[in-house]
Amino acid sequence: METAISSQEILLRLALAVLLGGLVGFERERHNRPAGFRTHVLVCVGSALIMLVSAYGFARELGSAGYVVDPSRIAAGVVTGIGFLGAGTILRHGNTITGLTTAASIWVVSGGGLAVGIGFYLGAILATTMVLVSLILLRGLESSFVRMKRLRRLWVRGVDQPGLLGRIGNVLGEYGVNITKVDLSDAEYQETFKTEIISMEFLLRGPPRVKADELLRKMATLSGILEVGWEGGDVGEALIYKHQKKE
Secondary structure (H helix, E strand, O other): OOOOOHHHHHHHHHHHHHHHHHHHHHHHHHHOOOOOOHHHHHHHHHHHHHHHHHHHHHHHHHHHHHOOOOHHHHHHHHHHHHHHHHHOEEEEEEEEEEEEHHHHHHHHHHHHHHHHHHHOHHHHHHHHHHHHHHHHHHHHHHHHHHHHOOEEEEEEEEEEEOOOHHHHHHHHOOOOOOOEEEEOOOOOEEEOOOEEEEEEEEEOOOOOOHHHHHHHHHHHHHEEEEEEEEEEOOOOOOOEEOOOOOO
């Protein structure tokens, strides 16, 4: 491995990292994700810089002293560290988990930064292109599969009281939605509400043009409902409503 790198080459690699990270980050920013343009640029540039330091920063001094430089060791640390950063974008609302795609995009962008830092330009460019294809073009394809199945997942948190399940079923029936599966959790006493709270998860099959927003708003007003969420309208997305107390 070379022990020196020119200033022009360093500038080229860091600039390419900004470009590749920015392309993925711009797509995430357009969809208002927790990690957007700046985050992806910083991750990609940081990864590229760490790889540059690992590959060239110690090569001249340590190489002349007879030591063998292994740039892959620092690269492995970057991959591990990015995992913690990506975990911060994953959010859980009841039984619905969001942010997995953004966490994965941050992880891939860090890999692209490492590739650029070591000079593997073709791999970094091809990987970024594939990421953009999966985020932009495959989104519509994935959504069409969901619409074909017409299966959606609804989760509800509410006060454990008689008739709650029946009231939920009545609202779903008004919108022509069929319940194919129901999972009920054990009731747990919560000091916040001074009563026992139960969680329910429904697997539903409904008409293709069901008004999800309207259905959830109506369900959130039911007596005993604390929080209700809907997953499956757009892949990986969730609509969440909380019961609004009347003054």
